[in-house]
Amino acid sequence: MRRTHRRTAVLTASALAVPLLVTAPAAAAPPHEVPRGGETAGELLVIGHRGASGYRPEHTLASYELAARMGADYIEPDVVSTSDGVLVARHENEISGTTDVAERPEFADRRTTRTIDGVELTGWFTEDFTLEELRSLRAVERLPEIREENTLYDGLYQVPTLDEVLELRAELSRELGREIGVYVETKHPTYFDGIDLSLEELLLADLREAGLDHHRSPVFIQSFETANLQELDQAGVRVPLVQLLSASGAPYDLVATGDDRTYADLSTAEGLADVAGYADGVGPEKAQVIPREDDGTLGEPTGFVDDAHAAGLLVHPYTFRNENTFLPADLRDGGAEDDYGRAIEEQLAFWEAGVDGLFTDNPDTGVVSRELFEEGAERPAA
Ligand code: G3P
Ligand code: CA
Numbered sequence: 001m002r003r004t005h006r007r008t009a010v011l012t013a014s015a016l017a018v019p020l021l022v023t024a025p026a027a028a029a030p031p032h033e034v035p036r037g038g039e040t041a042g043e044l045l046v047i048g049h050r051g052a053s054g055y056r057p058e059h060t061l062a063s064y065e066l067a068a069r070m071g072a073d074y075i076e077p078d079v080v081s082t083s084d085g086v087l088v089a090r091h092e093n094e095i096s097g098t099t100d101v102a103e104r105p106e107f108a109d110r111r112t113t114r115t116i117d118g119v120e121l122t123g124w125f126t127e128d129f130t131l132e133e134l135r136s137l138r139a140v141e142r143l144p145e146i147r148e149e150n151t152l153y154d155g156l157y158q159v160p161t162l163d164e165v166l167e168l169r170a171e172l173s174r175e176l177g178r179e180i181g182v183y184v185e186t187k188h189p190t191y192f193d194g195i196d197l198s199l200e201e202l203l204l205a206d207l208r209e210a211g212l213d214h215h216r217s218p219v220f221i222q223s224f225e226t227a228n229l230q231e232l233d234q235a236g237v238r239v240p241l242v243q244l245l246s247a248s249g250a251p252y253d254l255v256a257t258g259d260d261r262t263y264a265d266l267s268t269a270e271g272l273a274d275v276a277g278y279a280d281g282v283g284p285e286k287a288q289v290i291p292r293e294d295d296g297t298l299g300e301p302t303g304f305v306d307d308a309h310a311a312g313l314l315v316h317p318y319t320f321r322n323e324n325t326f327l328p329a330d331l332r333d334g335g336a337e338d339d340y341g342r343a344i345e346e347q348l349a350f351w352e353a354g355v356d357g358l359f360t361d362n363p364d365t366g367v368v369s370r371e372l373f374e375e376g377a378e379r380p381a382a
């Protein structure tokens with residue numbers, strides 16, 4: 001049974017200066033058993049989105065390590081392939097926004113234009129670099145205007161391989177005395193299939209080599225596409241699979257095959273029941289769980305969580321960030337876009353809506369909001 005640990009509690013959050021109320025325990029909604037880092041199923045997860053990308057350049061070992069040390073249950077590598085078939089952690093295969101490749105004269109001739117998932121992009125692509133070449137690059141902050149502090153670390157870190165992330169996971173699990181999980185996302189799987197660098201086989205080989213291919217391995221595999229997850233399910237992959245969803249658009253594998261189903265279709269009660277045929281959870285965009293009102297303030301929860309739980313699916317929405325620019329209008333504080341707003345209150349609203357975990361760039365904030373929620377706190381009434 002889920003959330004039996006939740007209780008009405010004396011609040012301990014006064015030091016955080018967050019106005020909180022006490023609430024009665026919510027009704028439990030029990031998705032089927034899914035391992036959480038080798039621990040008890042049904043716990044609420046804090047997933048370090050691209051590591052602790054609120055504090056370090058994303059998808060670097062430094063970002064993942066900080067996430068684990070801040071208390072994240074899972075670290076989240078997005079993976080793409082090099083030309084020689086090695087999975088590396090990047091959000092996109094086009095790497096000009098997160099590395100110093102554009103400043104490297106030796107790679108100037110690699111700049112090119114590609115169509116990725118129907119969108120024409122010009123830049124530098126991981127599939128045009130061997131691992132050795134890619135390793136000569138250095139990571140930089142993606143959002144220097146919002147996260148100027150993180151530019152302090154520009155140029156310090158390499159692009160990690162998935163193998164290195166899995167090794168770091170094992171080392172940190174030993175040191176911290178708890179299993180740190182990996183929540184791996186394959187990026188652009190149809191595209192990589194089309195250039196003979198299919199991601200799934202590489203991923204399974206890396207997981208197998210790390211001993212992470214068992215039923216209780218602390219691993220989730222996630223994707224915005226559908227066919228690859230279905231194939232992994234049919235192949236008998238034992239770790240849980242998560243279908244990512246979006247408030248708009250459609251999975252590219254469906255678009256590519258002329259299937260007109262959209263993310264909205266997959267997100268209905270009927271669609272979620274179909275998803276549950278091959279996946280263990282869903283990763284909706286935040287707005288699918290709690291949309292914003294026309295004035296930008298946080299609205300009321302939809303029926304999404306109930307529908308997903310009724311289908312037996314876990315719900316892990318993305319992405320929670322502390323800065324005003326990412327927060328609902330009523331939870332912003334101060335005048336600047338990069339000032340922190342009342343992110344804890346936003347997260348409390350989502351915990352109250354029944355989500356099973358959340359992806360956050362600020363894992364320490366996620367840990368605090370979860371603790372407050374488990375102690376019985378809820379978002380103050382407007
Ligand atoms: O995987 C959950 C979330 O990370 C999806 O969004 O674009 O940050 O990979 P994205
Ligand atoms: Ca991701």
